[in-house]
Structure formats: structure tokens, C-alpha cells
Amino acid sequence: MTDQLIPVLSDIELAEINAEIAHAPYRHAVAIDALKIVQSHRGWVSDESLRAIARHLEMSAEELDGIATFYNLIFRRPVGEKVILLCNSVTCWIKGYEKLQRQISDHLNIELGETTTDNQYTLLPVTCLGACDKAPVMMVGDDLHENITASDLPAIFRSAQEAHS
């Protein structure tokens, strides 16, 4: 590949990545931080972004991709404006995860792993969110929702959209 094919990371992205490099013993030690920084600005990590980060960290894109694909919260495919992290661990399962997942899927017309056609939401299962006393729980974007019932869903997704618009 030629340099022309590698888009330059934005100044903000570079500044944030370099701030991490400043207290690391070598550049590719910040691989995960750099992936998260770029994802926070672009929503996901495209092949082009991956190559640009790898070049900046002086490592191979293949090695960086091995790291990126290990972590479930690094998105190597586009996701919606907000990612729904629906807990499917044991307490939430006891408290009705399976029904809730079906209700959310029906409400938004997406299955697990899919994004709504208006690009608002991507629905993903997630490991125990550490709020088991309030099960079932999920995160919508940055917000944690607790003790969820089917009747809460319209308000949760309406308010998330209003906050965005």
C-alpha cells in the first residue's frame, strides 16, 4: 500500500493518542487506547483508520487488527449512533432477559448484532454490567437503564433520540 491510501488521523485524534504515548514505554503499548480514541471520534474503526493508527504506532496493521478484534467494545464494523449493550448474564437472564431481548428486537425491528435502518441503534449483548440488584439492565449509549420492563422501552428509545436531535 502507498502512503496516499492512508488517511491522516485528525489533529485531535493525534493529540489524544500522543498524550497516551507520553507515559508509555513504547508506542504500540497504547494500541487499545488509540483504537478507542479513534472510535470515539468516528464511531467505529475502519480498515483505513486501522492502517493509520498502526502506522502512527509503528506496528503492523495485521498485529493491530489482532488486538482490535479481540476486544468486544472495539467495533470493526459500523454501528448506529447509539450502541445498546443488553446484559445477558445470569441474573438478568433470571429476571427475564430472553423476553426483554425479544421485546427490544420487535420494538426496534433489529436482531442482536444488527443496526436500525435509520442508523440510530445497534443492539449487542454484553457481559454482566455490574448492576444485578437492578436487573434486567442495559446501556443505551452512555446511559444505564435499570429494572427495565417492556412498558419502559418507548420512553427509553424516544428520550435517547430526543437527546441526540
Place this chain on the structure above:
Amino acid sequence: MSPNTLDKPLTRNVHADRRPTDLAAYEANGGYQGLRSAMGKLSPADCLQIIKDSNLRGRGGAGFPTGMKWSFVPMDGATPGHKYLICNADEMEPGTFKDRLLLECDPHQLIEGMILSAYTIQADIAYIFIRSEYLLASKLLREAIADCYAKGYLGKNILGSDYSLDMHVHASAGRYICGEETALISSLEGKRANPRAKPPFPQVSGLWGRPTIVNNVETLCNIHHIIERGADWFQSLGLTQDAGTKLYGVSGRVKNPGCWELPMGTTIREIIEEHAGGMEDGFKLRGFLPGGGSTDFLTTEHLDLAMDYDTIGKAGSRMGTGTMIILDDKTCPVGFVKNLVEFFARESCGFCTPCRDGLPWTAQVLDDIEKGRGQDEDMITLGRQVEYIGAMGNTHCALAPGAMEPLASGLKYFRSDFERHISGAECPWCDGGSN
């Protein structure tokens, strides 16, 4: 300070509305007095001796004595360079929600404990490795660390001493295996979170090959209280031979699920019946995992046992994180175990074969049984999987053996329920149950 706040040191700044305690409020309630009293007066060796004498055991689940863990860090200065203290705030064990409380309600308690712990092992850099989803806690910790630099609690020459410490927050990018201390170190180095072989132990060769201590949030939150009030005080808090208090939690079909700081050794019955309010109306207690998804089931016959490391160990399980998950009579035990095994299969790092290939196989057998497609031989298969995957030494780390604990004990206590699925070719709970 009133005696009752001394009884519950970890949660004395935790309010019912869970509002965070800022630096001013923390100091007003005696915060950073432990640090002030130690700096210049206690040597690192003095601090280590106090922690050893206190009998504090790691609150992340394994229960290893904290003072002994620290004592393996080289202190002779023969290997000049950095030493690291890492706080494991990667709380992801299914059914565990105790560290979130400490992180969100009292971030300075953790930071003060970390400064004193780092001082004890003479670490010059500290990291808080926190799971990505704990956004509020991450924000509060970053603010609290900035406040500490401004106050001289962190940075160069802390409180005028010759000791210096830098502290950073590292937000993770997911995966349960990062909670395993050597996997955490791999992740902090920017790699895939594969656990490492031990030895060498992290105390000698950890982060970037340097001496490193990894401790759980709750463990570190205890440190400044012990340094300030002494080992005898800490020992006196426990009801049994295990010292201190413990954050116990209960989740599932109980009236009042939650998390409470109670004396170490409080009985399971008191935790479930008094603090959690007993079972929800219409539900009966069948069993419970005492401390997260990788602990063996206990049942109603164990209710009067003390919740401490040794007592629960002798009963055939582990206290683990101390946060119990309740199995009620309207939840299918096979489905319960299947959920856990699927979780561990998904979270395997993929490094060793028994875990990478064995756990999905086990999950598949459980799925067949739960869906009514099970065969009699499946019970033999599950028994063999427990034997081979569950044996420590057959796998690279403790994840897969941990996954076998609820299955092994589930087969022991609820065997007839597994067999009913096979003989009846359907799940007896599928209609009318809670799922």
C-alpha cells in the same frame, strides 16, 4: 468518629442516593488522615507488617493474603527501574456489583488506599484498570486524581516526603478475561488479553517486565483504614477467623436485592433473609452461587454457614466475590448453568484448547438437554467435561475450571432436573416459568 462508622469503614461515605463523595467531603470525614499519619512516620516495611498482621485477604475472589502477595515484591533496589501498582476495577464476574458501589460513591477512598499500597511496595506508577462501561466511575476517578495532584497527595514528593507517585486511569475495551491479573497486564501493555504462565509471578516480572502488584478495588479500599487504625482493629471487625468487613450482595428473585457492608463471617441466612428481605412472594429458594458465576452451588442446607473464605471453602464452594446469585424454584437449573457456561465460552481468550473448544462443546450439550434433545450419554459427557476441563493444570488459566464449578455442583445438587429434561424430552420450566 462514632463507633458505628468504624464498624463499616468501606461504606461510611456511601449514601443511600449514591451521590459521589468529593475531596472536601472526604477530608471532612477524616479522609487522607491515614496517608498523613503514615508519610514520614511509617516505613514501607512498617506498612507491610501492619497489612500482614491484619490478615487482609484479597477481595477479588481468590482470597489470597494481601500482605503475603506484597511481600514477594523485590525491595532491595537491586533492580532499579519502575515498579507498578494496578487496581483491578474490571468488575465483570456475573452477579457481581460491589466494586461499582465503592468506585462511584467514594473514589478518594480507593485513591488513598492505592497511594499507601504503592508506598508500601515502593511503586512509582499506579494504574486503575477499569471496565469501559463504568463511565461514571471513570469520570469521578479522573477528577479525583486531578484533585489529588493539586493537593499534593499525588505527584512529586507527596506531602513533603521523598516519595513520589503518578496515577493513571486506563479504561478497558471489554472482555471478562481482563480481570485475570496476568491477562490484565497483557491488556494494559496494549496486547490481546491472554493470561501468562506463572512463574514468573507479576510481583517479580509483571507490567513491562517490572515488579507489579494487582489488587481488587475492595482490597485496596481497606488499606488506609488498616494503616490508620491498626491490625487489631481490623481483626476485631470479623466474626470468624477471617478479618474485616465484606461487601456482600444478593441478586435474583429476592425482595430486596442489593449490596451491604457487613462483618466478615455474617451467616448466609442473615444476608439473604434479613438484608435481602427473603424470597419474592411465590418463589422458593433452591440454591445459590455464593460469590459470582464461577463458584459452586450451595443449597438451603448451607444457610447457617458463615460467609468467609474457609467456611465456604470447606462446604465445597468458594466465597469468591461475596455477591450471591439466587436460584429459585421457577427458574430452570439447566438453563441457569447453560447461561453461565455460554458466558464463559464466549469470554474464553482462545489460547488453550480445553477452554477454547471444550467450553463451547459443554454449552452445546447443555443446550441440547435444555431444549429436550438430550441423550442419556450426555450426562456421562458432562461428567467427563467437568473432570477434564475442571482440573486445574489442564488449562492455561482458571477461567475454564471456574466455568465448571456451577456445572459440577449443579450436576450434584440438581441432577434429577437434568435427567427430567432428558427423559421427558422437554424443559419442565419452559412454560409458565420466569423465562
